[in-house]
Amino acid sequence: MAERDKGNVNDMAQALRIALAGLGTVGTGVINLLAENGDLIARRAGRPLEVVAVSARDRHKDRGVDLSPYAWVDDMTELASRDDIDVVVELVGGSDGPALALARRSLGAGKAFVTANKAMVAHHGMELASLAEKAGAPLRFEAAVAGGIPVIKGLAEGAAANRIESIHGILNGTCNYILTEMEATGRDFGEVLKDAQDLGYAEADPAFDIEGVDAAHKLAILAAIGFGTRLAFDSVEISGITCIRAADIAQAGALGYVIRLIGLADCVAGEGDGHRLFQRVAPCLVPRGHPLAAVTGATNAVVAKGNFSGPLLFEGAGAGDGPTASAVVADIIDIARSNVAPPLSLPVDSLEAAKPADPGNRVNRAYIRFTVADRPGVLAEIAAAMRDAGVSIESLIQQGRPEEGGEVLVAMVTHEGPESAVSRALEMLSGSPSLTEDPLVMRLIG
Numbered sequence: 121m122a123e124r125d126k127g128n129v130n131d132m133a134q135a136l137r138i139a140l141a142g143l144g145t146v147g148t149g150v151i152n153l154l155a156e157n158g159d160l161i162a163r164r165a166g167r168p169l170e171v172v173a174v175s176a177r178d179r180h181k182d183r184g185v186d187l188s189p190y191a192w193v194d195d196m197t198e199l200a201s202r203d204d205i206d207v208v209v210e211l212v213g214g215s216d217g218p219a220l221a222l223a224r225r226s227l228g229a230g231k232a233f234v235t236a237n238k239a240m241v242a243h244h245g246m247e248l249a250s251l252a253e254k255a256g257a258p259l260r261f262e263a264a265v266a267g268g269i270p271v272i273k274g275l276a277e278g279a280a281a282n283r284i285e286s287i288h289g290i291l292n293g294t295c296n297y298i299l300t301e302m303e304a305t306g307r308d309f310g311e312v313l314k315d316a317q318d319l320g321y322a323e324a325d326p327a328f329d330i331e332g333v334d335a336a337h338k339l340a341i342l343a344a345i346g347f348g349t350r351l352a353f354d355s356v357e358i359s360g361i362t363c364i365r366a367a368d369i370a371q372a373g374a375l376g377y378v379i380r381l382i383g384l385a386d387c388v389a390g391e392g393d394g395h396r397l398f399q400r401v402a403p404c405l406v407p408r409g410h411p412l413a414a415v416t417g418a419t420n421a422v423v424a425k426g427n428f429s430g431p432l433l434f435e436g437a438g439a440g441d442g443p444t445a446s447a448v449v450a451d452i453i454d455i456a457r458s459n460v461a462p463p464l465s466l467p468v469d470s471l472e473a474a475k476p477a478d479p480g481n482r483v484n485r486a487y488i489r490f491t492v493a494d495r496p497g498v499l500a501e502i503a504a505a506m507r508d509a510g511v512s513i514e515s516l517i518q519q520g521r522p523e524e525g526g527e528v529l530v531a532m533v534t535h536e537g538p539e540s541a542v543s544r545a546l547e548m549l550s551g552s553p554s555l556t557e558d559p560l561v562m563r564l565i566g
Contacts, residue, residue, distance in 0.1 A: 135170040136456045137204055141196040141222055142211030143176040146236060146263070148185045149445030150209065161449065165456035169449070172204055200225035207232040207455055209448060215239035227251040227259060234451045236263035236444055242337035242353040245344070246471075249463040259463040260451035265338040266291065266420040268443025269436040270450065275346045275424055276465040282426030284346035286386040288565070291338040291401075293418030293438040294322045294329040295361050295381040299369070299403075300416040303378060308366045321418055331360035332381065332401040339383035339399055345465045346424060347387040348472060349397055355476040359402040363560050367519055368489055371531050375487075375515075377405035378413045382565065387474055396477035405487050405564045411435075480540030485514070485564040488542070490530040491557045498554045502530065509545035511537060527556050533564070 140147050154161065154169055162168040174187060175196035193199055196218055199208050208226040210233070212219045219240055226233045228251060235241065241248070241261050252259035262272045266289075275284065290296050294316060301312045313330065316322035328334045340353040361381055372379050382404040390396045406413045411433055415421045420438025425431050437443040464471060492498045499518070506513055512535035519529040534542065546559055 133167040135168040136165070136452065137170055137172045137206045138452065139173040139175070139193075139199040139202065139205045139208050140171060140190075140211065141175045141199060141209065141219075142213070143174060143181075143183050143185075143187075144211065145441035146444045146448065147174075147176070147209075147211045148183050149441035150211070150448050151185050153442075153445045153449055161453060165453045167456050169452055169456060173199060173202060175199060197222050197225055200229050200231060205231065207234060207452055209233075209452070210235040210237060210240075211448070213237055213239070215243045220244060223248055224251065227255055227257050230255045230257050232258040232260075232455045234260045234263075234448055234455070236261070236448060238264035238334070238337040238341065242340045242351065245341065245351045245464065246468065250468045252463055253468055256460070258455045258460050260454060261341070261463070262451050263444045263447035265341050266422060266434065267293075267436070267438040267440060268446045269420060269422070269434050269438065270447070271342065271422045271424075271434040272345060273450075274432065274434055275342065276461070279346075279424060279426050279429055279432060280465075282429050285425045285427055286384070287339075287342050287346050287422065287424045288382055288384040288412075289422030289434075290380055290412055290415050290420055291335040291383045291422070291438070292329055292332075292381060293420055294326060295332075295335070296415065296420070297321045297418045298330070299361060299364065299379055299381065302364070302366060302369050303373070306366055306370070309362065309364055330362055332358040333360075335381060335383045335401045336399075339385055339401055342383075342422065342424075343385040343387070343397065343399055344471065346385070347395075347397065347474070348466050348470070349387060349395070349474040350471045351464070352397060352399065352474070352476070355397065356399040356401060357479060358400075361403050364403055365489075365529075367529055368487075368531075368560065368562075371489075371517065371519070372405050372487070375405070375533065376408055377564065378408060379403050379562065380406050380412055380415070382406070382412070384565070386477075388477070390475065393475070395472060395474040397474035398477035398479065398482070400479070403562050405562055407564075407566065410565070480538060480543060482539045483536055484539065485536050486534045486539075486542050487562045487564060488532050488534065488546075489560040490532075490555060491527055491559075492530055492554050493556055494526050494528050495554070499530065501552065501554055502532075502549065505545045505548040506532075506534075509548060510541045511545050539563075 173191040421435040
């Protein structure tokens, strides 16, 4: 069988020649994957995939793989001008700088381009898609969203016959690990974050993850592909998880919910002037019976609702060298098969410039946590603001009573109503000496 497989590979078309820019865990993962599964991949691709050249910051660093078979290029942007390269793979990262320069030069030269760089795609995807279409060069970025989960391919191809009505999901493994560890152990955010850093789930500077920016990059990409709209990262409403306390986790649990950082997008028809695109990344209360409630640890999951398919769940490892390298190589296989499709599922000229939706018109229930001074009249003040703004309170709990002069937590859940009403109530309470910090608002999703 092995001899027959080898013969089939040898009889195939000329190898697809690959350049790798970036030799971190994902870059070396691509090399290892091609080495281990090379024959299988060649049969599926219809031709061998061959790494020809590599580039990284430090030529002499030991990366645990043999780089001697490949040409070394110090300036990675020069990969775009080599005649012996068909596909340039960028695994360096960063929304601008050398990664963007390499993307522009590669596509401008008519070379296929594969990237795992969600920040670059979110900020410059429209420009790069235009370059790719003009040059007739494939641009692929499956690995930029949810690691090894084929969610981009699932939306662009598997659900292509559907109108996608909504997309929501857990798009950042670091945040999900922290929240589910807080849930399991009862510990507070800072302590669990340190554990996540020690275990390698969080960077030394975790701001992009814990403040929701990483998830927002991914959500903007999914929204453009799912709804056929132009990339609109700047209109994503972003909140992170740094304000979540163990007390919030406990209160959510008592109500039958878990807390997850959720990316949520939908696109609805406006009144005579096109569609309205809503994009938000924020911690939400998710009912225990919901598919996303069972997603724990560093796992990612996305639910896309098609008008004929119904809900589609994509779940799996959202990061790591193996899953991300798998998505990168899957993109290269598509290119080897000459599978040229618009990078954003529709030609750039066909993508709608949807206007941002007004979040105040959204109707839902909310969890609101106040940190207040422990003195008489505080609850009455909060309740009066809610009443005057038209917010109906379903339940209200004062959590603990410290020594005189201290702070207490007041948590409430509202009945269903417009978000604008909650915003009005909080505006009324803004500046009140009774509140010792800004309130935390989390929406309840069904």
